[in-house]
Amino acid sequence: MRKRRVVVTGLGVVAPTGIGRDAFWNAVTNGKSGVDLIMSFDTSKLNSRIAAQVLEFDPLNYMSPQVVKKTDRFVHFGLAASRMALEDSRLDLEKEDKSRTGVVIGSVFGGMLFHEAQIISGYQKGINRLNPMCIPRITPNAVTSHIAMEFNITGISIAIASACASGTDAIGQAFRFIQNNDADVIFAGGVEAPLTAFTFSAFSAMRVLSQRNDSPHEASRPFDRERDGFVLGEGGAILIMEELSRAIKRDARIYGEIISYASNCGSYHMVLPEPDGTESAKIMSAAIKEAEIRPEDVDYISAYGNSTKANDKAETKAIKLVFRDDAYNKPVSSIKSMIGHTIGASGAIEAVSCALALEHGMIPPTINYSYPDEECDLDYVPNRARKARINTILSNSFGVGNNNASIIIRRFCERRRMN
């Protein structure tokens, strides 16, 4: 039996460079950096003091004061992005079978702001004085459950924690659920709010963060020779994914079709990427194979590109393994150069960027690309967005613990609609 086809019909995004589809797209195509000094907690003892923060975000614009009060920031991002995506899709949930509508979202840390506050409070006031709603605010599935409750959805509800691949894995798993007829509509994406004193300091302790504190806007510089680590970011993105025939029937705007998904584990190290890129190359190849396309059909690669020495070199090698000499003809860019690394949200925000790249025929740039690195010698779309006719995009996410995930999103083609 032919598998069901899955399309993206709504986009919602809360990013450090812009809130909402249009503001976000305007920022990433204009090369705007969302990186700045951290003001919300004291970083004076840390070697990294910068982050990509979501400023001017008011959760009350998207949910009731009661929900704002009983949820953590990562849930705020998820609910806001869901509401925006739902409005964008023009889907009338009242007409939907709620049991066939689901939520699949990547989040690594859950409610760390509240978690840290409760740990401090527990030590100060006694551990018998913890807030009774502590666990429901911290657990990563708080975001899926709150979205389900907000929109009265009763289908699949799953939170995914595969480190920096979580957002892409969530979209991939949602793709599978719809493809396999386990759901018709899914709110899929990723959210993360890791800019808390403890979580940020823990990343700083790993020595993976950029220390370019004197010029925050230039700190995230994937594939550039002078890169010195990633910039931690926060945010969230939700895509409304639905089965093709029903999207056509309701005359939905179709941003693109998810045509494949692959994931694996490099089984090499908990922090370092596998240096020769073999396993990450395998999932790119697996995604291309499942999509029933040829490597040369990929028009643009939305890279994981996190601005660490090790990743960007390994990802470049992996791309060359897959595309061979044609790798030099592929535009490869990383929007992490602008929005930082939003961990569990990154794959989802990048998927929104891919959907909009198809829509607008424009490839967002890798900003801060100034010094070519001989080990990173591909076309990284340096510093300026590029107009291009794009039909097929490969999007990569590689996480801590060598979690690798790739999806392919293709322009929806009327010619293929009845196949």
Place this chain on the structure above:
Amino acid sequence: MKYDDAERKVKAVLADLLSLPPKDIKSTSSLSDDLGVDSFCKLELCFALEKTFNIDLAEHSRAFPQNVTVKDLADLLTAMKADRSAKE
């Protein structure tokens, strides 16, 4: 502590806890039926009342019924404060 003072403080604690406008919290409002206080919220309320009134509600689950009104609660707290003053 006077009753009016206690009621004002109870209303302020509830307004903050429930993110409700103070005008929506009336003396006759039932915590569970009108204000939506569930068993988890009641525990949070107990912590907040202990801090605000500088008292110890000891066994929180039995401190007062969940469907108590704002007036009942203010009465209880006024009495507890008076009892403690008398003992001192």
